[in-house]
Amino acid sequence: MLPHDPPLTTATEHVLLVTNAHWVRYVPSTIISMFLLLMGIFFLSLTSTIVLLPGAATTIYILGAALILLAYHKFFHMYFSERMRTIIITDKRVIYLHTRLYMAAHEHEIPLRRIHDVSVERIGFITYLLNCGFICFEAPIGPEESVKRCIPFVPHPDRVGELIVGLLPAATDRAIMSGE
């Protein structure tokens, strides 16, 4: 669903955008998995192509097999974890869900009425090329202090940023009206 699609109505709040993070999130772990796989294949081939001491050959064979298994499981663990990375924007809050299976589960909720500043950050040529980036929110936590939180791998960050900025005055007005 894109930002210009009609909002979905519920009793309490309107969901404006549900999107998964940009596919570039898969790339770093895929490269690491491929490297481990190549290392494993290299070790396995090493044991059958050159003359090694019997003990060393056995150790290298087991190491190669373990590396191949590690690369395989790391890739799929990453895939099944990263596909859960979701960004939801409603007219009251921004929700960012991120899970790493058996390791961590993050659910960040940022109420729009607390957001002081929204910024879109793109670092590097690749992020421009693939049209992804960070969206950062700054919220005051004291008279002179503020906290900054960022959502990584946001697809079309300019459009998403504009959508959130467009919601800020309405959210503030609603908060004042309801006395929050």
Place this chain on the structure above:
Amino acid sequence: MARNEHRFVDDIRRKAYSENLPVRSFMSLELALLSAVALSSLVFAVAIVIESRRSERVRHAFLRSLGAPITIMLHGWILRIVYLIGSLALAVLFTILPYVLRILSLSDAPA
């Protein structure tokens, strides 16, 4: 002449089997270790698939509570099945292959 050639080939094969083929030198403990690693990786794969499905259901329930659309991705299920089949294949490969190679190398070894 032919006997000399036979002896030469036998020498090469003996050398190859004694020095170059790692599975021939595998001991039972090493084979057991390899089997344990391969089988535990299969258990890990099953656990990952179950946890992935559970997380997905939790996320869908959350989205449903917000009234957001839920799209069931077919490629998620396909990849889960591919992952399980691949894990099984790797477990079988790394569990059985050393035994098979060892048996073959012993039965095929030169006298």
